[in-house]
Amino acid sequence: MSRFFATGSDSESEESSSAEEITPKATGTAFNKQNLLLSDDEEDTKRVVRSAKDKRFEELTNLIKTIRNAMKIRDMAKCLEEFEQLCRAFLKSKAIVDKEGVPPFYIRLLADLEDYLNQLWEDKEGKKKMNKNNAKALSSLRQKIRKYNRDFETEIANYKEVGDDDDDDDEIWGSDSTDSGSESEDNEGNAASLALAFLKKLRRSKRKERAEEEAEEEGLEQEGGEWEKVKGGVPLVKEKPKMFAKGTEINIPVVVKKLNEILQARGKKGTDRAAQIELLHALAAISEENNLGQGIMVKIKFNIIASLYDYNPNLATFMKPDMWKKCLDCIDELLDILFENSNIFIGENIAEDSESLAVSDQPFRVRGCILTLVERMDEEFTKIMQNTDPHSQEYVDNLKDEGRVCNIIDRLLQYLENKGSTEEVCRVYLRRIMHTYYKFDYKTHRRCMGIQGESKSEQDQEESEGEDSAIIMDRLCKFIYAKDRTDRIRTCAILCHIYHHALHSRWYQARDLMLMSHLQDNIQHADPPVQILYNRTMVQLGICAFRQGMIKDAHNALLDIQSSGRAKELLGQGLLMRNMQERNAEQEKIEKRRQVPFHMHINLELLECVYLVSAMLLEIPYMAAHEFDARRRMISKQFHHQLRVGERQPLLGPPESMREHVVAASKAMKMGDWRTCHSFIINEKMNSKVWDLFPEAQRVREMLVRKIQEESLRTYLFTYSSVYDSISMETLAEMFQLELPTVHSIISKMIINEELMASLDQPTQTVVMHRTEPTSLQNMALQLAEKLGGLVENNERVFDLKQGVYGSYFNRGEELLHFQHQTYWGGGGGGGQNYQKGGYQQKQGYQRG
């Protein structure tokens, strides 16, 4: 049945639903809708105008009714509210009013309302009885209506003249007619009222027409309603005969034909997708009833799943929970069938006509790709997670489905390992990896903690158990490394592998893999999701390095992400607020689709804290060492920014946020006060905010304390070495709670690196300072000299250019002999050179008073 089918007479539409044509219900409904629409279109154009008017006027009359009711019960607040609405509604229907004139019922209300209000106003005692709200509303309404009525003065006057002979009945049209009649009788030569009267008469004649039409339409509507009722009421059982004519022998070709028929409606406008799914289910039931074999079942299942995916026309929206459940069930069932019947071949390459669905000795061949379906399912799952509020119970409930998703992927993996091509295996492996890499393997972690002593047998044990995620990751990834042909899957696998290593503190493996893969060189060419994965991996790597105490590595790994200030965006964990010029709605949608679901997020505060603390441990000693160096470079801009923010604070309270803690700690460290620094970095607040998020929190804290002690010692030596002639190492060891050998090694290292001008006196265990560091004045002079050097260089460049153009430039000084101390170019150019010429010997004595 085409939608353009013929005219919209009822008899025909009824015919169409009769049994002789096998019309699916879906198309039937579409037809019906169309039918109604058509009947609408058939109406003449006048009616459209009038119906718009009716709509508006009805709105107005309804409002007026409520106002009158409110007047009756003296509810002024309600009155005011409704009146405001009425004004708005009147404004909306301005177009119609302009055409038709102000409706008399409107004028009547205005007049009545004003009278009523005045009356109330006058009634002092009644006013006193009123509650506050009502009194307030009364006064404001009175003012409002006064102002408002000014625009309708003539009309109201007219109305009042005519007198309020008619009572407050609801029959507006009827009262209208009396109104207009009397008005026209009065006939004062008022053009407006004339026009009004004329229009009204016309309207009345029209009204008669309309009434007839309305009756017609109503009848039509009723018919339609009945029709629809039947449709809606039809249960599944009744539909079955519709699918196949009674007595038709149900065999495979018929079912396939039917299936195709259903599928043809797919994607068309007006197709009821829910109904389609129902139909497919019904078809599946029928085929099962008739024992048509697994081949056809598989085919129908494929199509059910596909149409489930199709249910949402928009790619951005996510599946509804019931659809999702259905989808999972279907896939599970499909996999069940596939596992049970090893003689079914499926693949996307099997052509439609070469399918063999019949039960025979030959294996079934069905077109369709289960892998794609599962991948799509996985994506839908991600979409659902993206669109659920991460802080709700709903999210947790949804997340519980992850187990099922993983289970399905696992089963598919088993299936494909036996049957699929390597390419498919790679794809499904990647899916598996994607569901594994971000999860911390607590089981293994605990086991490792438990049997730390016997590390050798540990690996054997793990291997034998085979459930360790590291082993799985290793196996899957290595397969992909070896077999994958597409670059993308391998890249993702490597990144996930690194992430997994990093997550489990296998720093060296993670680092080596990262370096060996050379991903850092060409990641900018990858697509955004892979880049996000890369960023996540780098961050995890950095955090891992931090846990291992490799502060520098941690800082380097996190630098790129943190320095941009857009860590949130780079990790796909949320959109940054930006103005609309930079990103239109389309882009925003795309970006939203890239977001990582909440349960995979990396804690941004943890990330920032790790970064800032590593920056602090690097930067503070560096700053102390290069206090006067003009060419000092910032190691971490962001850290400096935080310091500056801290300095700008007019009043420095105790630190609240993580950043403030780090800044306060940095300040303490600058003074070499490790105890304060320690208490700022590691305290209850910071523990709960940051450090407890690590699986090995205690170990990390110990490492941190140690680092703080060491770096504080270095900072102390840099800052205060000029004050000492010599320091005993024992004192230092005591001050910083470090062992003597450690102090010794740190100081030796500083001396070797020429950071500290000192020597160690072995017998007395003291550090003897050499005092060769320049003073600040000397430093300044050095800086000046450097700057002057630059100046001279720049100046010479000017000369080089000049020489080409004005050859005799250098001779200028000789030509203009009376300039004794001629210098080149505006004088200053000579800079460093000329000041030594001795041109300024004038002794400038000072007058003394």
Next chain:
Amino acid sequence: TLHLKCASEKPPFGGPCSTNTLPLPLSQQKWVVMKIIKHYQEEGQGSEVVQGVLLGLVVEDRLEITNCFPFPQHTEDDADFDEVQYQMEMMRSLRHVNIDHLHVGWYQSTFYGSFVSRALLDSQFSYQHAIEESVVLIYDPIKTAQGSLSLKAYRLTPKLMEICKEKDFSTEGLKKASVGYENMFEEVPIVIRNSHLINVLLWELEDKSTVADKHELLNLSSGSHLEKCLQMLMDRVDEMSQDIVKYNNYSRSLSKQQQQKHQYVQRRQQENAQRQSRGEPPLPEEDLTKLFKPPQAPPRMDSLLIAGQINTYCQTVKEFTSQNLGKLFMAEALQGQGS
């Protein structure tokens, strides 16, 4: 009247070009100096600058400054405050009480000797343009606080006046006028005179003052002052560097354009020659300046001023260090004696 010469008279600064013009030796009443110092003490602090008007008259070949009054401190609130109006009124009032009321210049305090600036140049130019003999007195409160009064009088050299009049600060203009940083300003020697009574009082005070009051002259710690000077010097050097880079860019783009222009003209000539040989009329001449707009030349006055400022700084530093060296030697000698 008798004069009190407080310091040995200085040789005129400014070199050869100052001989034929009118660098009037200034004679100044002591109380003018006191008023300027007082003005700074009361209103100036840190790097803030105080300014005021000098009054006096020309006597023979001297400019005598006999009085002064400060400009009131500007505040944001009274934006419509008219300085000129204030000056005129002030001078009128002074005239009523029969005090010298002729405008002969202005004074300004300075922070570590930084005064060579565009603002100073502009205002001194307008003064000198209106009243030929006007001078600007520069008072250095920091040096004064260290024990030696620092007060200097400057005028613009006639050459600079010429340039300022023509407003030609281009490279060529400055070259033609042969103005360098060292002959932008000429220093005018100052002689301070006092009435006998004041002299007598001063002698008396000198006798009464204890030795300790003069110790600040012998202060050996010079680091911070020198550091500050170096800091400012460095800033100026940076500015200079930037200026030169700017100029460098300019001249590079200029020469590039010259080259393009040259090429264009040559091509035109060749074409014309060809056309001529073919008997066609030559191409019409086009306005080359329209085709090649020369790049905007950076004004050179600023760099000249910076150079001048650098020069001043260097002199200050040199003076300061030489004085301090003397002190250090003295201290060493004293220490040797003591031990």
